Amino acid sequence: xxxxxxxxxxxxxxxxxxxxxxxxxxxxxxxxxxxxxxxxxxxxxxxxxxxxxxxxxxxxxxxxxxxxxxxxxxxxxxxxxxxxxxxxxxxxxxxxxxxxxxxxxxxxxxxxxxxxxxxxxxxxxxxxxxxxxxxxxxxxxxxxxxxxxxxxxxxxxxxxxxxxxxxxxxxxxxxx
Amino acid sequence: xxxxxxxxxxxxxxxxxxxxxxxxxxxxxxxxxxxxxxxxxxxxxxxxxxxxxxxxxxxxxxxxxxxxxxxxxxxxxxxxxxxxxxxxxxxxxxxxxxxxxxxxxxxxxxxxxxxxxxxxxxxxxxxxxxxxxxxxxxxxxxxxxxxxxxxxxxxxxxxxxxxxxxxxxxxxxxxxxxxxxxxxxxxxxxxxxxxxxxxxxxxxxxxxxxxxxxxxxxxxxxxxxxxxxxxxxxxxxxxxxxxxxxxxxxxxxxxxxxxxxxxxxxxxxxxxxxxxxxxxxxxxxxxxxxxxxxxxxxxxxxxxxxxxxxxxxxxxxxxxxxxxxxxxxxxxxxxxxxxxxxxxxxxxxxxxxxxxxxxxxxxxxxxxxxxxxxxxxxxxxxxxxxxxxxxxx
Amino acid sequence: xxxxxxxxxxxxxxxxxxxxxxxxxxxxxxxxxxxxxxxxxxxxxxxxxxxxxxxxxxxxxxxxxxxxxxxxxxxxxxxxxxxxxxxxxxxxxxxxxxxxxxxxxxxxxxxxxxxxxxxxxxxxxxxxxxxxxxxxxxxxxxxxxxxxxxxxxxxxxxxxxxxxxxxxxxxxxxxxxxxxxxxxxxxxxxxxxxxxxxxxxxxxxxxxxxxxxxxxxxxxx
Numbered sequence: 182x183x184x185x186x187x188x189x190x191x192x193x194x195x196x197x198x199x200x201x202x203x204x205x206x207x208x209x210x211x212x213x214x215x216x217x218x219x220x221x222x223x224x225x226x227x228x229x230x231x232x233x234x235x236x237x238x239x240x241x242x243x244x245x246x247x248x249x250x251x252x253x254x255x256x257x258x259x260x261x262x263x264x265x266x267x268x269x270x271x272x273x274x275x276x277x278x279x280x281x282x283x284x285x286x287x288x289x290x291x292x293x294x295x296x297x298x299x300x301x302x303x304x305x306x307x308x309x310x311x312x313x314x315x316x317x318x319x320x321x322x323x324x325x326x327x328x329x330x331x332x333x334x335x336x337x338x339x340x341x342x343x344x345x346x347x348x349x350x351x352x353x354x355x356x357x
Numbered sequence: 358x359x360x361x362x363x364x365x366x367x368x369x370x371x372x373x374x375x376x377x378x379x380x381x382x383x384x385x386x387x388x389x390x391x392x393x394x395x396x397x398x399x400x401x402x403x404x405x406x407x408x409x410x411x412x413x414x415x416x417x418x419x420x421x422x423x424x425x426x427x428x429x430x431x432x433x434x435x436x437x438x439x440x441x442x443x444x445x446x447x448x449x450x451x452x453x454x455x456x457x458x459x460x461x462x463x464x465x466x467x468x469x470x471x472x473x474x475x476x477x478x479x480x481x482x483x484x485x486x487x488x489x490x491x492x493x494x495x496x497x498x499x500x501x502x503x504x505x506x507x508x509x510x511x512x513x514x515x516x517x518x519x520x521x522x523x524x525x526x527x528x529x530x531x532x533x534x535x536x537x538x539x540x541x542x543x544x545x546x547x548x549x550x551x552x553x554x555x556x557x558x559x560x561x562x563x564x565x566x567x568x569x570x571x572x573x574x575x576x577x578x579x580x581x582x583x584x585x586x587x588x589x590x591x592x593x594x595x596x597x598x599x600x601x602x603x604x605x606x607x608x609x610x611x612x613x614x615x616x617x618x619x620x621x622x623x624x625x626x627x628x629x630x631x632x633x634x635x636x637x638x639x640x641x642x643x644x645x646x647x648x649x650x651x652x653x654x655x656x657x658x659x660x661x662x663x664x665x666x667x668x669x670x671x672x673x674x675x676x677x678x679x680x681x682x683x684x685x686x687x688x689x690x691x692x693x694x695x696x697x698x699x700x701x702x703x704x705x706x707x708x709x710x711x712x713x714x715x716x717x718x719x720x721x722x723x724x725x726x727x728x729x730x731x732x733x734x735x736x737x738x739x740x741x742x743x744x745x746x747x748x749x750x
Numbered sequence: 751x752x753x754x755x756x757x758x759x760x761x762x763x764x765x766x767x768x769x770x771x772x773x774x775x776x777x778x779x780x781x782x783x784x785x786x787x788x789x790x791x792x793x794x795x796x797x798x799x800x801x802x803x804x805x806x807x808x809x810x811x812x813x814x815x816x817x818x819x820x821x822x823x824x825x826x827x828x829x830x831x832x833x834x835x836x837x838x839x840x841x842x843x844x845x846x847x848x849x850x851x852x853x854x855x856x857x858x859x860x861x862x863x864x865x866x867x868x869x870x871x872x873x874x875x876x877x878x879x880x881x882x883x884x885x886x887x888x889x890x891x892x893x894x895x896x897x898x899x900x901x902x903x904x905x906x907x908x909x910x911x912x913x914x915x916x917x918x919x920x921x922x923x924x925x926x927x928x929x930x931x932x933x934x935x936x937x938x939x940x941x942x943x944x945x946x947x948x949x950x951x952x953x954x955x956x957x958x959x960x961x962x963x964x965x966x967x968x969x970x971x
Contacts, residue, residue, distance in 0.1 A: 276411065276587060277606045279613070280404035285584065305585065316400070319617070320610040341409070342584045363856070370847030655843040658804060659857055659900075660832025662825055744804055 238328060239267045243288040246306045246346065255333035255345060267348070268328040270356065273321055274307065282315025283340055286327060286348075308346040311339065312353060324356045364669045368676065371645045375673075378641040379681035381634040382724060385627055386685025387692060390717065392623045394693045395700075398708045399616050402429075406543060407605040408480035410578035411587055414438070414446065414594050420603040421612060427458065427576040428605065429544045430468045431704060434460055437573035438600050446577055446594075451586035454479055455579040459556045459572070462517035464549055466702075467503045469517050469532075471553045479580060481541055487511065488536030491551050494558050498536040500546040506702065509534050517559075530559050542707075631727065638677055639731035642670065646735040650742060657744035667736040674732030675725045682724035686717050751908060751940045752778040752801055757810035758966075759796055771796050772966035773810075776958075780907070783931055783941040785951035788960025794944045795912055797960070801942065802835050802910050803827040815907060832857070836901030836909045836939070838930075840916035843897070844885040850896045851881045857900045871903050874933065891922045895929070902933050909934055911943040915950065927953060 239262055248256045274285035286308045310327050312318050329351030337343050368375055407413075407428045415423045416436030426432045443457040456479075459471040474490050484490075488511040491498050499509055509515065514531045532551065540546055557572035581587035587604075594602030646653075653666055694710035701707045754776040761768045771793040778784055788794045799805040800812055803819045812819045815834050819827060831837075836857065844853045851868060863871070872878045875895040885893055894914065901909050914930060915923035927943075927950050934941040943954065951957050 274588075275591075275604050275607045276584060277604075277610060278411075279606060279609055307584070309584070315404075318610070319614055320607050340584075342581075344584065362852075366847050366852065651843070652845050652847075655845065656856070657828070658837055658839075658843075660828050660830070660835070662828045664825070745799070 236266055239265055241267045241269050241331075243269075243271070243306050252305070254335075259331065259333045259346070262331055263333060265331060266328060267331045268326060269308070269348075270324060270326045271308075272324055275320070277318065277320055278340065279315065279318055281311075281340060282318055283309055283311045284318065284320075286310050286325070290322065290324075306346075307344075308348055309338065309340060309342075309344045310348045310351045310353065313350045321355055325353050326356055327351050327353045360665065360669055360672065364672045364676070367645075367649070367669070368673055371641075371648075374641050374645060375677055378634075378638045379677050379684070381637050382631075382678050382681030383685035383688055385630040385634050386682045386720060386724065387688035388623070388630070389627045389720065390686050390689025391692050391696075392620060392627075393714065393716065394689070394708050394710065394712070395706070396616055396620045397712075397714075398706050400613055402544070402706055403609040403613050403616075406609060407578075408543075409580045410480070411581055411605055412579040412591055412602055413605055414442065414577040414579065414600060414602045415575060417599050417601040420601065420608050423576065423601065423603050424605055424608040424612070426460070427578065429704075430470070430548050431544075434575045436599075437575050438577075440571040440574055442594075442597070442600055443574050443577050446579060446590070449590065449593075451582055451590040453580040453582045455577055457553060457574045458576045458578065459553055460575040461556050462559070464503075464515055464517050464532075465507050467500075467507070467547055467549055469497070469549045469551060469555070471551050471555045473553065474550075476578070477538070477545075480545075485539050486536045487539075488534075491535055494552050494554055495530065495532055496535045497532045497549050497551045498538055499534055499549045500538050501540040502546040502701070503549055504537045511536060530555075547701075631724075634681075635678075635727045635731045638674060638728060639734055641677075642674060642732055642735040643738070646670070646738055649739075650746075653739050653742045654744045654746055657742065663740050666739050666742075670736040670739055671729050671732045674728040674730075674735075676728075678724040678728030679721060682721045686720065751780040751782070751815060752776070752942070753811075753813040754797075754801070755811045755813075757797075757800060757812065758808050759793070759800065759805070760808040769966045771800075771807075771964055773797065773963050774965060776963065778940065778942060780940055781938055782956060783934060783954050784943070784956045784958060785954035786942065786944045786958045786960065786963075787946065787948055787951045788964075790946065792960035793964050793966070794960045797963070798910055798912055798942065798944050802837065803831050833904075834906050834908055836904065836906045838897055838901045838909065838911040838914045840913035844893055844900075846885055849882045849884055850877065850888065853885070853896055854899045854903055857904050857906075863903065871899055875899055875929065891918060891926060894918065894926055898930055898933060902937060902939065907939055909939050909941045911941065913945055914943065915945070915947070923947070923950065 241259070241262070245256055245258050269286070271286040271288055272290040274287045277284035288306050308327075310329065313329075327348055329348040332347040332349065333345065335343060335345050338347055407424070410428075413423055413427050415427065415434065416438055418435050422432055422435065426434050437459075440457075443455070446452055446455045454475070456473045456476045458476075460468060462469040477484050486498065488498075490496075499507075503509065511534055513534045515534075516531055532549075532555075538546070538550070554570065554572065557570075560572075579587075579590065581590060591602045591604065594600055656666060657663070690710050690713075693708050697708040697710055754773055756775075757771065757773045758769065759771040761770055770791075786794045786797065796805065800807050800819075801814060803812075803814075803822070807820065810820075814830075817830060817834075819830070822830060844850075845856065848856070851872075854868070854871070855863070868881065869878060872881050875898060877892060877895055877899075880888060880892060885896070888896065898914075901911075911930065915926050918926060927945075930943070931941065931953065933939075943951075945951050
């Protein structure tokens, strides 16, 4: 009897912790899923982290965005990866939309847009990231790693803006 | 006699003490529920609070202050920018639409805002307005909450007051209500809207200066033509002296981060309070247990097992916290219902008092767990009662 | 119903042992009504409590209704007691937070009594109108009768009474003891009653004296 009593109390306390964790949102560290590179065995079961799905995740870098100096269209590599799950690290640009749940990912931190110029527009290494959990989205100055389904090509997307590189259903981790 | 009935009878016998213990749990739970409701609403509000206007330009200073008074109509603007700043934006290729806004007066505590009437169409789509929109200086259209709170209707006239709600009224310039806006579910419901030039008109009347057709602008809200263009415009504007351009989304996010921290703090306080509440229950159960030692010995003599006795005590603990937390949850919603009109009036935050969240059931379960945990000590004491103590002389 | 063999109880304290009870053999048949008398310290209550399983003997065997009590684990002995024995105490021990009826139901873990049955039970002790009274609203005699009901109302075949009239005045004591014997006889229960009052003991069909039963008392202790 004593054992079952202790067990029940423990389970109830655990659910209390679960509740506290799901509700408490510290400013810079949103709830996130484990990313492929993380050791699966270190997943914290008690805090409800879901296991990453077992599909191939392709790591990409900012150099993969364009072929050489041609910035009028995406690289062949990225075009081939359309619809696949990719992962990439970068920094949050200062433009984000909490209601629609997206932010801009840029290669280097800083408030300035290093590639902007006065005349006309030309495409940059910038990716719009649509997050899976908009309620957890907050601006952070830290480096982030994003994982999601990639789409490339110039079009007006769900944000109502024209973009060239998009990531959908994305998880993002703040890197220490 | 069943376990439930005996436990209930025992609890009823000691109801004053147990009610006290229960109310500590109820209070803590109510606080938690209320904070959750309020912060949920703040978050929702912040998210839909600025519509498609990704950029806002105004007098240099705190970005948060600019966003707050422009979109949430909270706080006072600290300065204006010259009209030609707006002209620059209007001429630039980086904007899709941009509206200038002026602000300074208020009526009955609600701000009076002058802007292009197309501001509403861009943000909310086609308007189903009662009456007509404003056309000439002095015409005013009022938000739905303003109509409810002040009783103004189409055709009424009033005088605005400069600055705070109890500032002096301008005798020279009456305003006429031409229409009432439909409810938007945003802070715009709490404002009065008129032509851009009203503030310049009033100022000219007051100081006998020449009336301006192009006066100082409080804020410019911008829908950019693209994401690159948005960043371009932000950069250009920030290079100017006395001007700041602010990303609405990022600032809202920063506002929410502050709210997050506030909420985290409240959670810490709540956890501590829960611990205290749990301890108070343990004390109550121990006190009750001491007076019940003879009863326990009797039950054991009759043949009731030790497990029966301890189960009864654990059940008691669970019931005290379980009922306490249920009362607290209802109480939290009731408090929210009472307080929300006041909060909306002052801050534009409309707390929906009667949404029940999934976390609330977890809260009840967690409380019951705490109740069972703290009854461990009194239960152990009861377990050890030797029935022979009752009959040994 | 009850068979006791070579029963001994020794109390240890501070390195000294004190043999308080030694009964070679005792047999009580089903349906018997037995009074056990003796001066205080003669071990009569000790014997009673070993028959119920509340107290463990140091040595010997106690068989009640075919079950060897010493072979049962404590939790099983509790369950056995609840099902087989109705207990009556000198100080009644009714729970103050329950009504008379609820106190009676305490002894019924799973059996359900109909309203009719409860009524008849209370009638049999003359308390039909006081079913819903709390103990503090009843006289001592009335409380004791409620305690009787608690012991009698279940299917338990054995009633053990430890000085049931000890705190009553002489007149009430006599009437109460008569009532108890009647109730047991009518329901076919076995009754073992410990009392120091020889006159009351004399009303029982069978009487045992601890001084005769308890070998430990002999030999000059």
